[in-house]
Amino acid sequence: KAGVTQTPRYLIKTRGQQVTLSCSPISGHRSVSWYQQTPGQGLQFLFEYFSETQRNKGNFPGRFSGRQFSNSRSEMNVSTLELGDSALYLCASSLAVTENSPLHFGNGTRLTVT
Amino acid sequence: AQSVTQLDSHVSVSEGTPVLLRCNYSSSYSPSLFWYVQHPNKGLQLLLKYTSAATLVKGINGFEAEFKKSETSFHLTKPSAHMSDAAEYFCVVSGASGTYKYIFGTGTRLKVLA
Numbered sequence: 096k097a098g099v100t101q102t103p104r105y106l107i108k109t110r111g112q113q114v115t116l117s118c119s120p121i122s123g124h125r126s127v128s129w130y131q132q133t134p135g136q137g138l139q140f141l142f143e144y145f146s147e148t149q150r151n152k153g154n155f156p157g158r159f160s161g162r163q164f165s166n167s168r169s170e171m172n173v174s175t176l177e178l179g180d181s182a183l184y185l186c187a188s189s190l191a192v193t194e195n196s197p198l199h200f201g202n203g204t205r206l207t208v209t
Numbered sequence: 210a211q212s213v214t215q216l217d218s219h220v221s222v223s224e225g226t227p228v229l230l231r232c233n234y235s236s237s238y239s240p241s242l243f244w245y246v247q248h249p250n251k252g253l254q255l256l257l258k259y260t261s262a263a264t265l266v267k268g269i270n271g272f273e274a275e276f277k278k279s280e281t282s283f284h285l286t287k288p289s290a291h292m293s294d295a296a297e298y299f300c301v302v303s304g305a306s307g308t309y310k311y312i313f314g315t316g317t318r319l320k321v322l323a
Contacts, residue, residue: 137316138313143310145309151309195260198245198253198255198301200252200253200254
């Protein structure tokens with residue numbers, strides 16, 4: 096079974112631009128979550144989608160948004176990029192049937208904002 | 210509210226000696242607990258999970274963890290460290306029933322000395 100796939104692996108953007116990251120979950124997984132990881136703040140939860148609906152949301156500004164498609168693939172968008180948005184963005188999928196369902200992570204997208 | 214505390218941000222061991230990574234949790238109900246490992250520039254990989262079936266949980270790569278309700282702990286151990294174990298480890302507790310939220314610890318960086 097293929098794992099969680101995130102594209103692209105690396106991105107370099109300039110301040111003020113916008114970016115879209117993509118995540119394809121494991122087949123059959125209906126939940127997709129996004130996390131931001133930085134050396135200073137560690138792992139921070141962005142949002143979670145389940146069956147195309149945002150079910151949970153972290154404490155990030157409105158510049159960060161996401162969506163999920165009917166095939167469970169998900170995208171996240173960051174508008175008006177800031178230097179502080181430089182991070183590893185991780186996507187995780189889950190069956191999300193119960194709280195026992197573990198998260199399965201992709202290898203992330205490394206975003207650098209200059 | 211649920212929370213998780215990883216008691217050491219850095220742990221150093223010599224190759225071939227035991228590994229102990231400590232995790233304490235706080236939960237108002239019987240939680241699901243997970244340990245994940247992250248190698249540099251990679252996503253998080255599930256090592257093991259506790260879901261109330263057995264208090265001693267065996268995972269991949271020789272790791273195991275024991276759930277101790279009286280001590281609210283879920284420490285990760287391995288009898289003999291290998292150089293390839295050098296990575297960051299995260300303890301995770303699932304959120305309250307029905308929320309599908311996951312609370313991550315701040316991580317423990319394991320260094321293995323030759």
